Amino acid sequence: MRALSAAELLEAWERGLAANLTERMLILLGPSCPDLTGDELADMPLGGRDALLMELRALLFGPACTAVAACPGCGEQLEATFPVARLRVAADPPPPEVLRLHNGGVDVAFRVPSSSDLLALAAAGTAPDIRQLLSRCIVEAWGVDRAAIGSEDLPEVVITAISDGMAAADPQADVELALACQSCGAMWSAPFDIASFLWAEIHAWVQQLLRDVHLLARAYGWREPDVLALSPVRRILYLELIGQ
Ligand SMILES: [Zn+2]
Numbered sequence: 001m002r003a004l005s006a007a008e009l010l011e012a013w014e015r016g017l018a019a020n021l022t023e024r025m026l027i028l029l030g031p032s033c034p035d036l037t038g039d040e041l042a043d044m045p046l047g048g049r050d051a052l053l054m055e056l057r058a059l060l061f062g063p064a065c066t067a068v069a070a071c072p073g074c075g076e077q078l079e080a081t082f083p084v085a086r087l088r089v090a091a092d093p094p095p096p097e098v099l100r101l102h103n104g105g106v107d108v109a110f111r112v113p114s115s116s117d118l119l120a121l122a123a124a125g126t127a128p129d130i131r132q133l134l135s136r137c138i139v140e141a142w143g144v145d146r147a148a149i150g151s152e153d154l155p156e157v158v159i160t161a162i163s164d165g166m167a168a169a170d171p172q173a174d175v176e177l178a179l180a181c182q183s184c185g186a187m188w189s190a191p192f193d194i195a196s197f198l199w200a201e202i203h204a205w206v207q208q209l210l211r212d213v214h215l216l217a218r219a220y221g222w223r224e225p226d227v228l229a230l231s232p233v234r235r236i237l238y239l240e241l242i243g244q
Contacts, residue, residue, distance in 0.1 A: 001032050001052065003059035006209065007228040013206045016199070022118040025053060025195050028202075032056050042116045045095050047172030049115055053194045054084050061201060069179055073186030080179055087175045087192055095169040098139055103161040106149060109139040110162055112170040130163055137166070215244050 004012065008031055016024035029041050029052055041049070057065070066081045095112045102108075117136045124132075135151040141158075142148050154162075167174045176189040212235055213227045219242040227235065 001055050001059065002034070003056070004028070004032060005228070006232075007225065009060065009202065010206060010209060010228065013202050020119075020122050021195050021199060022115050022122065024199055025049065026115055028056065028198070029053070032059075042119070043114045045112045045114055045170045045173065046118075047089070047112070047170035047174075048094065050172050050175070050194050051088060053198055054088060057194065057198050057201070058084050061205070065197070067177060067192065067197070069177075069190055071179075071181035071184060071186050072188055073181055074184040076181055076183045078179070078181055078183075080177070082177070084194075087177070087194070089172045089175065099165055099169055101161055101165050104155050104157045105144050106141060106154065106158050107143075108141045108154075108158065108162060110134070110137050110141075110165070111139060112166050112173070113137050130159060134159065134162060138162070212239060215239060215242065 012027050012031070016027045019027065026038070026041055029036075029049070030038060033041060033052060036044075041052075044052075063083050063085060064081055065084045065087075066079055068077060068079050070077055098109050098111055100107070100109050113133055113136070117133060120136060121129075121132055131151055131154075134154070138151050140148070141151065141154060175192050175194075177192040178187070178189050180187045209228075213224050216222055216227045216230075216235070216238055217224065220238070230238070
């Protein structure tokens with residue numbers, strides 16, 4: 001994996017503006033992971049994608065993350081800073097291509113979801129509903145008489161078991177952040193979604209970057225590519241020189 005330059009990241013952000021979150025992550029990972037094809041990235045289990053996003057995040061913005069959350073005990077807003085590596089689940093072994101379970105008289109063969117599955121649901125205008133997702137991820141399901149069962153006819157208990165099986169096989173796709181409130185001592189955990197977290201950070205970074213481009217272009221007559229080519233350190237030093 002390689003980090004994106006300021007110009008590449010700005011371009012990826014611009015392309016991602018009209019895209020959904022799943023597409024945005026593929027737009028970011030494409031140029032960052034030159035060894036993987038677009039199809040390989042799209043068909044990767046979501047946990048594998050999230051592990052790559054965490055690696056990319058550390059390359060772009062450093063290893064420490066700060067998340068903001070409201071305490072469920074007292075409502076206090078708190079900031080938690082933690083190394084992004086803490087959210088990495090041991091990567092081995094990767095989820096098997098096909099998982100199997102037997103539950104409630106039903107046998108199911110299924111796989112864990114990928115970006116392609118989320119994109120297909122988004123293209124169909126479907127909310128990310130578990131049954132819709134399962135209709136793509138179930139390879140085969142059959143009852144006691146070996147009769148095939150469609151995902152829409154699976155009992156709720158089997159849906160839950162498949163969902164649990166997916167989470168167990170691909171734990172990186174479903175990470176929780178342990179939080180503690182200094183004010184009231186409450187302790188809880190909250191889901192941490194690296195995709196929306198990273199996109200929000202990139203969005204904030206772009207706003208700051210464009211402001212810097214504006215100020216430096218106006219002060220020195222430089223063009224946008226000139227400013228984007230500066231290292232962050234030199235950009236800050238020039239901004240200081242023009243009193244910003
Ligand atoms: Zn609290």
